[in-house]
Every structure is written in C-alpha cells, then in structure tokens.
Amino acid sequence: MFETLTLEPLRLPKDAPVQRRPLLRPAAQPANFAERYDFSTLAYSATFLPERGRIVLVCPKLLNLAGLLRGATFRSELGVHPVTALRRYRRHDELWVRARACPSRLSVVLDGEELSISVAVPDEAFAGKVVLSTLSRNNPLPWVRDWAAHYVASAGVEHVLFFDNGSTEYGLEDIRACLASVEGLSGATVVGVDVPYGPMAAKPPRGIALFLQLGIINTIRHRYFPHARGLIWCDVDEMLVAADGAGTLVEQAERSRLGYATARCHWRYAVDAAGEVPMHGDHIWRRDPETYSKEKWCITRGSPLARFGWDVHGVAGYLFNRVAMSRSHRFMHCAQISTGWKGQRIADAESLVRDAGTEALWQRAGLATSLGGGA
Template sequence: MSEDFATCRLDRDAPRRRSRVAPKYRKTGYAEAFDDRTLWFDAIWDKGVVTLVCPRLNNLGSLVRTGTFTLDGRPAPMRLRTFYRHSLTRLKSPTLPQRVTFVAGNTQLETPVHEATPERFRGRNVIVTMSRNNDLVWIEDFARFHAQTQGAEGIVFVDNGSTDYEVGDLQRVLERAGLDALVLRTALTFGPRGRSPFGNTELFLQTCALNAVRLRYLQQARAVLCCDIDELVLSRTPASIFDATWQSRFGLTRFAGEWRYAPMPVEGDVVRHGDHGLRHLKKSACPAKWCVRPSGPLGDLQWRPHILEGFALNWAFRSSAFTYHHCRQITTGWKRDIALPEASRLVPTPTAREIAHGMRAAPRPRSALRPTGPVSVATTAVRRFGEVASRRFFGLRPALKAASLGLVAFIGLAAEEAIDNDPVSQEIAYLMQGFEN
C-alpha cells in the first residue's frame, strides 16, 4: 500500500520506542499494536519551517536530540516539543527543501518534505475523519448527512489501511455525497488499548494524522469539524456547526454526544445510520467532539479527537446548541466490539435524520451570516491583531504562557503606578492581599 505521508520508520536494528504505560495496564496484544518504530509520521514545510509530526517520542527523544538533521544536505537546527500523544520537531528552512535526513550513530533515515497547500480548502467547511474498512454505504450516508444538514463542503479522509476497496471507490462515494474529497492513506497501526486510566494513552496515529492534515491542508479552512463515520452531528437551532464556529469569538465549539442503537439486521443486510432509532435509558454521554476555526485565536493549538491540546478552557466551550448521535452498529470492530445491550434497556427514539428534518436544519446562506453594517479598516485591523496575538499566546509552551502573563501583569502594575504614584511593590502587596482574602 502506498503512503500519502512522508513517514519515517526506524530500521530493525535501530533503537525502539518504549511504552510509558506500566505492564499491569496493558491488555493482551498491547505490544503488537504499539508503534515502536515510527520516528516521524509526516514532514511539512510552511512559512520557513519544516515540522516533523512524530508519535510521542518517549525515550527516542534523546536519540533525536543527539542526532543531526539536514535539509537537502544543509544542517538544520532542531527544536523539539512534546505533547500527550505526539511530538513536534521543527527545523528552520527559508526555502522549501526536497528531503529531510536524520543521522544518529549508525542510523541514517530520509524522507521527502511536503509543502503545505492550504489553498484547496480555503474558506470552506471541512470534515476531518479517519476510517478503516467501513462500509462504503456508511461512508456515503455520513458524508451526505453532513453536507445536507450542516453545510459541509469538503472532507479530508484518512484511510488506515483498508483492504475492502480502493481509494477511487472512496473518492467516488464522497463526491457523490456532495463533498470535495481528499483521501489520504496510511498503513501504520492505529495503536493499542490499555486499561483505565491509560485506555487511550498510546493511540498515536489519529492524533498525528489530525495535526499533519491541520498543518498541510486546513490552516485556511473556514471551519473544521472532527468526527467519525459512526457519528452524526445535529443542530438544536437553525445554525449549522460550521456557521456557529465561524461566528464565535474564539472560533471553537464543543458538544457532547449520545449513543444510538439499531436492531440487529437480517442476515445479509447492512445496518445503516438511519436504522439507529433506539437509545439506552441509562447510558452516559459520549465524550465531546469539536469544530474549530483554524484562522481564529485558537488556531495554533494541537488537535486531539476530543479536545484542543494545551488549552485549559476546553470545558468552557461546551455548547448545548449541538449534539451528535453515536451510532453503535456502524462499526467493523476496528475500534470496539459491536455487542448490543439488553433489549429491555432500549427505547424508541427519533433518528438523526428525523430530528434534522424536524429542525429544518438546512444551513442558511452565508450572506445572511455576515454583518450588514460597514466595518472600518481600523476595526478590522484591531480584530486581526487580537486574533494573531491570541494564536501566538495559546500556541506557546506552558512556561512561556505563564511568563507572558506575568509580564503583562507587571506592565499593568507599572502603568497604574505611573498614574497614581503608588510604588509597584505596594501594588503587588495589594494584589497578594486580594488573593489571600
């Protein structure tokens, strides 16, 4: 299977990534599903920097720090930043290089570098999802539902080694559903499931894929919705999820979901999203999903399936105006089993399509969403400066965020002192007294 990412894997005699999950929390088959060889998932050049999106390096971080990177043979200084499930290695390069090479001891590895191409999805409503061997009927239903009810215009579809069909088949059903489809392939393992509280700790692939496509294709999208093939997003107001996110001040909408079930189909039939007309009386809510405006104040944050990483206020952006139906029987067992709960615990409920039809959730024309009054050049400039400054701030390391806040507080205290002639030390004393009270 050919790959659409510039993926670099360590040789068999090279060092291996070690798991940071203790053996007692690993389920059967954990070691086989754990990715110990991928050094970086993709290499992307944009605005003078090559970013290597890596599965979390763990012990391989020392290998990367002591090794040498070159871009088309030129040495490239390296900066490394580690997140929960992935790491980013950044290399300065004023011009687009063709190749990135890494050397450490007897290890020498090389891949192409991809140039970021955000033009394709500029100003468009885009879904990003990952799938493996999901039925083409399910994929088409999923795409058509969001095109018709939420105004989705494009999709970045990451196929994780499907063997039941070809890329052309995926392209055809997605376009037939009304979406401009970019299908990308990777055959890397999805990752192992651990025992609580480490169930998802080392599921590297999806997080790497999300951030690679963010950097390569989606930085200029109007809004990006992250959801899976078994999830249908529903509005509880006339606004679509994309419109609400575009209009929100911070450009982020998060929303919880609900499990929905379908009767087991007759042998040979394919259960579909529209068959999910049952709900569990006591089933807890599904983890929140998100939609983000990449050009907004939070556009430089890292993407994970349920949160924006590095943002302490994810919880504050939960919206009751949206939900999603998590369709239990839309699965191949790729990520979970398909056993139904006891029938006595299931009660009839409207399907997602029925709810959407009742809401008349067809998206409003975009012209109706834009401000009708004139906006001054100064106002636009101030708004743009605020968004850029916010992007830079929220994208900083935690220590730099704290230092920045401290600097702003100090400047504020100094400015007030200049006005009222109180010493800065006295202002700090007042501030500390307030905290104590």
C-alpha cells in the same frame, strides 16, 4: 478535486538496534500489543511553515527516541536544518527544525542508516472551505457515503479529508470513488497512512498508547487547516444535527470569540436484525435515562486556539470545551456503526426506548435504513 495521497512517515528499520520502548507495563499490555504498538515511527509528517521559517515534524510520543532526534543533524538539498525545539504533548510530540525555504525531502542519519521524509507546505486546496475530517479503517463504504452526504446536506461541508489507516477491505481509490459520488461535495482528499494505530491498554488509562490519531489530527493542524474556513473533526459513527434555524456549527464557531465550538455526543442504538448491517438511519433507540459520550468539535480560521495542540475531543487541552459547548447542536453517536475494534457496543434491546425525535431527524435527512426500524 477528488484525489488520493499517501503519507510516508519517517521510520526506523525493523531491525534497528533501538526502538521505542513499550509505554505499557506488561500487566496493561493486551494480547495483540506487539502487533499494534508502534515501535519504529519517528514522524508521521513534515510541513514547512513559511511564516515561521520552520519545518515541523509531527511525531508519536518519542519517549526514549527523543534524544536520538533532538541531537540529530537534518539535511536537505538546501543544506543543514538545525533542530530548534522539541514540544511535548499528551499523545504526540513535535520536532521543529529551521528552514529558509521548503526542501523536497528532509534526511537524517541514525545509527549509520540514512532515513528521509518528504516535506510539504500548507495545502491551498482547502482555502476558504468547510472541511470534514476523520481517521478510519475498514468502515463499510455505504457508511462512509451516508456520513459524508449528511454533513454536506446539513453542516455546510464542502471538502472531506479522509485518512485511511491501512484498510484491507478496499483501497484508497475505492474511498475516493465513494466520496466522489456524494452529491454537492466539491472535493475529497483521501490520505493513506499505513502505520500501527496503537493498542488499547488492558488497564486505565486505556488510550495512552494510541499515538496515530493525535499524529493525524496535528498533521491536519499544520498542513491542511491553515487556509480552510473551518474544520469539523468526528468519526464515521457520529452525525451532527442542529435545532431548527440554528445554522451550522461552523457558523456558530465563527460568531464566537474563540472561533471554536463543541457539541455533546448522544448515544443512539440500532436493534439488530439477523444478517443485516445497520445504517445510521437505523439508530433510533436510546437508553433511558439518556447516555452520552465525550464531545466532538469544530474550529475556524483565525481561532486563537488553533495554534495550540489538537486532540480527539477538542483543542488546547479541552480548557475551553465547556464554554464553547453548543446548545443548539449535538452529535448522534451511532453505536452499531463500528467494526468492533474497541469492543462490541451492543445494547440489550429491553433496556432501550424508541426515540421519536431521532427517527424524525433521520427521516427528514433521508438517511437509509436496513433494519426496518427495529422491533
């Protein structure tokens, strides 16, 4: 099944007398801070977990809004839902409320304004499947298609869970159609979420106000992952490759006690040609010596780590990333597969060396090129 959905977050009105306080000090605020900071989202999602008798609301960092929600009265057609816990994580929070069954919506009155959010149960459409998931905005659809097709062919992916953060170049239906054209992919769920992603701080720690990605990852943990066989989290610019005979990273995770595996990310570059958009297959250049970005990961059903907070580069506070690191798998981090929102990743061609091993990998995978292999 190939479908589109839209998350409907719980948000304060724009003219609400109270908003989330700025997390960044003025000296650390970039020029686009007011546009990109999320002042008003209270929760991205609400999921009923029947085995716990609770609804979990996955929230941005609540900061000064925590007391407002902690003391609020949540209601539904089933009655009152008392708040039982507020759990704080690095870049997201979770508010837990009691429920004996799944209501259609959860409502709360704040400062005289009634706000509501829909409630869902863990999605059984993912049962037994290997899922590939990401959060994206305006990545060209040929990139998305090549990325998904590569994971279907080489990593055993059966379903793509694609979150789109308000793309302006195309709509959710265009993404759905793109993924439906991938041979061998059994389904895709395209979820629109149109809230601020967050600003990159001008000073370290630069990612402290990027709430959305962690909100989405932990929405996946509660709503989409519980019935899945395994889930790979990575960006559209990251291509997982394996040594000959190694099997898939999900299979490797399944064989481990942790039910979890990470793989190192190796930077690869394309040498630009004027007027051409690079593809993954053009990324056959590397620095000498080799350079790396932080690892990405996969997790499988039954993992003892699944119940802990998930993050961009791992789960459970990264405590097990090193011991779970695969020796037979790696991600190729394609530098020019980027819309440049974090800054340009262009490398001086004179500082690069052509990597024959990567070139052979892409040729075997049948990845498209647009630059003719560079100079």
